[in-house]
Amino acid sequence: MPKIGMEPIRRNALVKATIAEIGEAGSLDVTVSQIARRAGMSSALAHHYFGGKDQIFLAAMRQILRDFGAEVREALAASAPEARAAAIIRASFDPSSFAPATISAWMTFYMMSQTNPEARRLLHIYQKRLRSNLTQALHPLTPDPGAVADTLAALIDGLYIRAALDFPDRPQVATEHALAVLEQLLGGRE
Amino acid sequence: MPKIGMEPIRRNALVKATIAEIGEAGSLDVTVSQIARRAGMSSALAHHYFGGKDQIFLAAMRQILRDFGAEVREALAASAPEARAAAIIRASFDPSSFAPATISAWMTFYMMSQTNPEARRLLHIYQKRLRSNLTQALHPLTPDPGAVADTLAALIDGLYIRAALDFPDRPQVATEHALAVLEQLLGGRE
Amino acid sequence: MPKIGMEPIRRNALVKATIAEIGEAGSLDVTVSQIARRAGMSSALAHHYFGGKDQIFLAAMRQILRDFGAEVREALAASAPEARAAAIIRASFDPSSFAPATISAWMTFYMMSQTNPEARRLLHIYQKRLRSNLTQALHPLTPDPGAVADTLAALIDGLYIRAALDFPDRPQVATEHALAVLEQLLGGRE
Amino acid sequence: MPKIGMEPIRRNALVKATIAEIGEAGSLDVTVSQIARRAGMSSALAHHYFGGKDQIFLAAMRQILRDFGAEVREALAASAPEARAAAIIRASFDPSSFAPATISAWMTFYMMSQTNPEARRLLHIYQKRLRSNLTQALHPLTPDPGAVADTLAALIDGLYIRAALDFPDRPQVATEHALAVLEQLLGGRE
DNA sequence: AATGAATGAGGATTCATTCAT
DNA sequence: GATGAATGAATCCTCATTCAT
Numbered sequence: 157m158p159k160i161g162m163e164p165i166r167r168n169a170l171v172k173a174t175i176a177e178i179g180e181a182g183s184l185d186v187t188v189s190q191i192a193r194r195a196g197m198s199s200a201l202a203h204h205y206f207g208g209k210d211q212i213f214l215a216a217m218r219q220i221l222r223d224f225g226a227e228v229r230e231a232l233a234a235s236a237p238e239a240r241a242a243a244i245i246r247a248s249f250d251p252s253s254f255a256p257a258t259i260s261a262w263m264t265f266y267m268m269s270q271t272n273p274e275a276r277r278l279l280h281i282y283q284k285r286l287r288s289n290l291t292q293a294l295h296p297l298t299p300d301p302g303a304v305a306d307t308l309a310a311l312i313d314g315l316y317i318r319a320a321l322d323f324p325d326r327p328q329v330a331t332e333h334a335l336a337v338l339e340q341l342l343g344g345r346e
Numbered sequence: 347m348p349k350i351g352m353e354p355i356r357r358n359a360l361v362k363a364t365i366a367e368i369g370e371a372g373s374l375d376v377t378v379s380q381i382a383r384r385a386g387m388s389s390a391l392a393h394h395y396f397g398g399k400d401q402i403f404l405a406a407m408r409q410i411l412r413d414f415g416a417e418v419r420e421a422l423a424a425s426a427p428e429a430r431a432a433a434i435i436r437a438s439f440d441p442s443s444f445a446p447a448t449i450s451a452w453m454t455f456y457m458m459s460q461t462n463p464e465a466r467r468l469l470h471i472y473q474k475r476l477r478s479n480l481t482q483a484l485h486p487l488t489p490d491p492g493a494v495a496d497t498l499a500a501l502i503d504g505l506y507i508r509a510a511l512d513f514p515d516r517p518q519v520a521t522e523h524a525l526a527v528l529e530q531l532l533g534g535r536e
Numbered sequence: 537m538p539k540i541g542m543e544p545i546r547r548n549a550l551v552k553a554t555i556a557e558i559g560e561a562g563s564l565d566v567t568v569s570q571i572a573r574r575a576g577m578s579s580a581l582a583h584h585y586f587g588g589k590d591q592i593f594l595a596a597m598r599q600i601l602r603d604f605g606a607e608v609r610e611a612l613a614a615s616a617p618e619a620r621a622a623a624i625i626r627a628s629f630d631p632s633s634f635a636p637a638t639i640s641a642w643m644t645f646y647m648m649s650q651t652n653p654e655a656r657r658l659l660h661i662y663q664k665r666l667r668s669n670l671t672q673a674l675h676p677l678t679p680d681p682g683a684v685a686d687t688l689a690a691l692i693d694g695l696y697i698r699a700a701l702d703f704p705d706r707p708q709v710a711t712e713h714a715l716a717v718l719e720q721l722l723g724g725r726e
Numbered sequence: 727m728p729k730i731g732m733e734p735i736r737r738n739a740l741v742k743a744t745i746a747e748i749g750e751a752g753s754l755d756v757t758v759s760q761i762a763r764r765a766g767m768s769s770a771l772a773h774h775y776f777g778g779k780d781q782i783f784l785a786a787m788r789q790i791l792r793d794f795g796a797e798v799r800e801a802l803a804a805s806a807p808e809a810r811a812a813a814i815i816r817a818s819f820d821p822s823s824f825a826p827a828t829i830s831a832w833m834t835f836y837m838m839s840q841t842n843p844e845a846r847r848l849l850h851i852y853q854k855r856l857r858s859n860l861t862q863a864l865h866p867l868t869p870d871p872g873a874v875a876d877t878l879a880a881l882i883d884g885l886y887i888r889a890a891l892d893f894p895d896r897p898q899v900a901t902e903h904a905l906a907v908l909e910q911l912l913g914g915r916e
Numbered sequence: 917a918a919t920g921a922a923t924g925a926g927g928a929t930t931c932a933t934t935c936a937t
Numbered sequence: 938g939a940t941g942a943a944t945g946a947a948t949c950c951t952c953a954t955t956c957a958t
Contacts, residue, residue: 162917182461187952198919203954260460267453269511271372279511307527310520311497314504321459321469337497341530350937352942377927388944393929540958542921562841567948578923583950640840647833649891651752659891687881687907690900694884701839701849710880717877720911732938757931768940773933 167205167215169195174216179257184213184264214274217265220258221282227252228289240293241308242335244286248312249319249331259320283309297342304341311337357395357405359385364406369447374403374454404464407455410448411472417442418479430483431498432525434476438502439509439521449510473499487532494531501527547585547595549575554596559637564593564644594654597645600638601662607632608669620673621688622715624666628692629699629711639700663689677722684721691717737775737785739765744786749827754783754834784844787835790828791852797822798859810863811878812905814856818882819889819901829890853879867912874911881907 173195177186188209192199206212227250231243252258268275287305294301294308315330363385367376378399382389396402417440421433442448458465477495484491484498505520553575557566568589572579586592607630611623632638648655667685674681674688695710743765747756758779762769776782797820801813822828838845857875864871864878885900 166917183457188954189952199953200919200921200955201917204918209953263453263457263460266507266511267373267457270450270453276511283508283512303526306523307501310504310508310523311501312504313507314500314502317456317503317507318473318500321456321466322473333496333500336493337531341527350941356942378929379927389928390930390944390946391942394943399928540920546921563837568950569948579949580923580925580951581921584922589949643833643837643840646887646891647753647837650830650833656891663888663892683906686903690884690888690903691877691881692884693887694880694882697836697883697887698853698880701836701846702853713876713880716873717911721907736938758933759931769932770934770940770942771938774939779932 163205166195166197166201169197170202170205170212171216171219174212175220175257175261178213178216178260178264179255182256182260184260184267188212210268210272210274213261213264213268214272214278217261217275217278220261221278224253225285232289232293237296241290241297241338244289244293245308245312245334245338246331248316249327249334251327253316254320254327262316262320286312294342304338307341308334308338353395356385356387356391359387360392360395360402361406361409364402365410365447365451368403368406368450368454369445372446372450374450374457378402400458400462400464403451403454403458404462404468407451407465407468410451411468414443415475422479422483427486431480431487431528434479434483435498435502435524435528436521438506439517439524441517443506444510444517452506452510476502484532494528497531498524498528543585546575546577546581549577550582550585550592551596551599554592555600555637555641558593558596558640558644559635562636562640564640564647568592590648590652590654593641593644593648594652594658597641597655597658600641601658604633605665612669612673617676621670621677621718624669624673625688625692625714625718626711628696629707629714631707633696634700634707642696642700666692674722684718687721688714688718733775736765736767736771739767740772740775740782741786741789744782745790745827745831748783748786748830748834749825752826752830754830754837758782780838780842780844783831783834783838784842784848787831787845787848790831791848794823795855798856802859802863807866811860811867811908814859814863815878815882815904815908816901818886819897819904821897823886824890824897832886832890856882864912874908877911878904878908 170191173191174186177191177194178184187199188202189199191212192202195202202212206215224247228244228247231247232240235243265275265279269279270276287309290305290308291301294304298304311334315334319327319330360381363381364376367381367384368374377389378392379389381402382392385392392402396405414437418434418437421437422430425433455465455469459469460466477499480495480498481491484494488494501524505524509517509520550571553571554566557571557574558564567579568582569579571592572582575582582592586595604627608624608627611627612620615623645655645659649659650656667689670685670688671681674684678684691714695714699707699710740761743761744756747761747764748754757769758772759769761782762772765772772782776785794817798814798817801817802810805813835845835849839849840846857879860875860878861871864874868874881904885904889896889900
C-alpha cells in the first residue's frame with residue numbers, strides 16, 4: 157500500500173545509506189543494490205528517485221556539504237569576531253569530517269570532479285563559500301584578508317588530505333597546525 | 347617474431363600506456379585491454395607481466411613518483427643552499443605535475459590508498475621523502491625546519507589539489523603563493 | 537513482459553537445461569551461457585537466481601537425487617516385504633539412471649565431491665539414505681542386514697560405473713548380476 | 727646446452743609432475759604451466775613432447791595403470807594358487823591406490839572416458855586385464871570363475887570409489903569387506 | 917508508489933597452444 | 938633440444954538500468 161508523500165523520506169534514506177555504504181567500502185565501488193537494500197527499498201526505486209548512480213552519489217555529497225556548511229555557520233555565530241577564522245578552522249577538522257564515510261566521499265568527489273560537470277560545479281561552490289567565509293572572518297584581523305584566506309583554504313585542504321590518508325588520529329594535530337599558521341600569518345602584520 | 351629480452355620493454359610500454367590512458371579517461375575506469383592495446387600488445391600479455399590491473403596501475407604510479415623524485419633531486423643539485431626550499435616548491439608545481447594524466451593518477455592513487463596497502467605504503471614513502479627533503483633544505487634557514495616543512499608540505503598538497511581540480515591555469519599562481527608563504531614563515535624569524 | 541512469481545519456473549528451467557547440457561557435453565565443461573540460453577534466459581539471470589555455476593550444478597544434482605529417491609520410494613511401496621531389496625536394486629539400474637546426462641552428472645558429482653564441501657555433503661546424504669533403505673529392506677531376510685547392505689551398496693556403485701562407462705547396453709546385465717549376488721548373499725543363511 | 731637423449735627423462739619428469747600436481751589440486755584443474763614448472767621445464771617443452779594437455783594426462787594415467795599392473799603381477803607371483811584371488815583384492819586396495827593423486831587421477835580418468843576415445847580404450851584394457859587376472863586366479867576355486875570375477879571386479883570398483891570419496895581411512899575396511907565377500911561367494915559352492 | 921524480473925554490455929582473468937630464436 | 942614471448946578465445950561474473958505490473 158504505497159503511501160503518499162514518501163518521496164522526501166525515501167530520498168533521505170538513500171542519501172544516508174549511500175554515505176554509510178561508501179564509508180564501509182572505502183570507495184565508490186558500491187552497487188546501487190547495496191545502497192537501496194540498506195535504505196530498505198528496491199534498486200529500481202532508487203533509480204526512480206534519482207535517475208542514476210551518479211546522481212545518488214551527488215545527492216549524498218550535497219548532504220555532506222550542507223552539513224558542513226551548517227556546522228560552519230553555527231561556529232561562526234557562536235564566536236566573537238576575532239575568533240571567527242579560528243572557528244572555521246576548527247569546524248574544518250571536526251571529527252565528523254573524518255568519519256571514514258566522509259573521507260571516502262570526499263575522495264570520490266574529487267575524482268568525479270574531473271569528469272562530471274555537476275560535481276565540478278558543486279566543488280567550486282563549496283570552495284567559494286569557504287573562501288568567502290574565511291575572507292570575512294579575517295577582515296578585522298589583516299589588511300589583506302583575501303591572500304590569507306587563500307593560504308588558509310589551501311592549507312586546510314592539504315592538512316585534511318594528509319590527516320585523512322595518513323594517520324587516522326591526526327585531526328587534532330591538523331587543527332593545531334592550521335591555527336598556528338593562522339597566528340603566524342597574522343602575526344607578520346604586528 | 348618474438349625477440350628475447352622484451353620484458354623491460356613491454357613493462358615500460360605498459361606503464362606509459364597506463365598513464366596516457368588514465369589521463370584521457372580522467373579516472374581509473376580504464377580497461378586493461380585499452381591499456382594493452384595502446385601499448386601494442388594483448389591484454390593477456392599485460393596480465394602476464396604484471397599480474398593484475400592494480401599492479402599495472404601501481405607500477406605507473408611508481409614511475410610518476412620516480413620521475414618527480416628525479417626532478418626534485420635535479421632542482422636541489424642546481425640550487426644554492428638558501429634556494430633549495432624554493433626549488434622544491436617549484437619542482438612540485440612543475441607543469442609536468444599538471445598533465446591531466448598525472449592529476450588523474452594522483453587522485454586514483456589517493457583513492458586506492460584507502461583500501462590498497464601497497465598504495466598506502468607507496469604514498470607514505472613519498473610523503474616521508476618530501477618532508478625529509480624540505481626539512482633538510484630548510485635547515486640553514488630556520489631554527490625549526492621540521493615545523494615549517496610540515497606546513498609547506500601540507501600547503502603544497504592543498505595548492506596542488508586546488509590548482510589541479512579548479513583552474514587548469516593556476517600552477518603558476520600556486521607556485522608564487524607557496525613561495526610567498528615560505529618567505530613569510532621564515533620571515534617570522536627576523 | 538515480466539510476470540510475477542517467475543523464480544521457481546526459472547530455477548526449474550535452469551536445472552533441466554543444466555542436466556540436458558551436461559548430457560550433451562559429457563562433462564561439466566559447459567558454460568553458464570549455454571545453460572541459460574537453453575533455458576531461455578540470459579546468463580545474468582541464471583547467476584542472479586543461483587549465485588554461481590557450482591550452485592547451478594548442485595541444484596541439478598539435487599534434482600537427480602530427488603528423482604531417484606522418489607523412484608526408490610515408489611518401488612518400495614509397491615513391493616512385498618521380501619521383494620524390497622530387489623526393488624531397490626531394480627530402481628538403481630533403471631534406464632533413467634543411464635541417460636547420458638545422468639551419467640555425466642554423477643561423474644561430475646564424484647569429482648566435485650573431492651573439493652567442494654557441499655557436494656561431499658550431498659553425496660554422503662545420498663549414500664546414507666541408500667544404505668538405510670537397503671538395511672531396512674534386508675531386515676526380514678538376513679540376520680546381519682547391515683553387512684549385506686554395505687556389500688550391495690558397493691556392488692551397485694561398482695556395477696553402475698562399469699555399466700555407465702563401458703557398455704551403454706549393460707544396465708540389464710547389471711541388474712541381474714546384482715540380483716544374483718543378493719540371492720547368494722542371503723542364501724548363505726539357508 | 728641441450729643434451730641428447732633427454733626425451734625419456736623429460737617425459738618421465740612430466741608424468742611424475744602431473745600426478746603430483748593433480749594430487750594437490752584434487753582435480754584436473756591444473757595448468758600445463760604448473761605441471762611443466764614442477765617438472766623443471768617450460769610449458770612449451772611439455773607441449774613439444776606430448777602434443778597437448780590431454781596426452782600429458784593420458785601418459786600419467788598409463789603410468790598409474792602400469793604401476794598397478796606391476797603390483798598385481800608381483801602379488802600373484804608371490805602367492806600360492808589358492809591365495810591369488812585374495813592377492814588381487816589386496817593389491818587393489820593397496821595404500822598406493824589411495825594416494826590423493828591416484829584418486830583424483832582415477833576420477834578424471836572416468837570423466838575423460840566419456841568423451842575421449844583414447845581414455846576409453848585405456849579403461850577397457852585395464853578392466854579386461856583385471857577380469858582376466860581374476861578369472862585365472864579363481865579357476866582352481868570355483869566352477870564358474872567368470873561370474874565370480876565379474877562380481878568381484880564390480881565390487882572392487884564400488885568399494886574403491888566409496889573408500890576414496892567417503893572416508894580416507896577405509897582402505898582396510900574395504901579390503902576385508904571384499905575378502906569376506908570372496909569367501910562367501912566361493913563358500914556357496916561347498 | 918514500488919518492485920521483481922530481466923538483460924546487455926563489459927571486464928578481469930586464465931590458459932592451452934604456437935612460434936621464432 | 939629448449940624457451941621466452943605472445944595471443945585468441947573463452948568464461949565467469951557484475952551491475953546499472955529498464956520495464957511491465
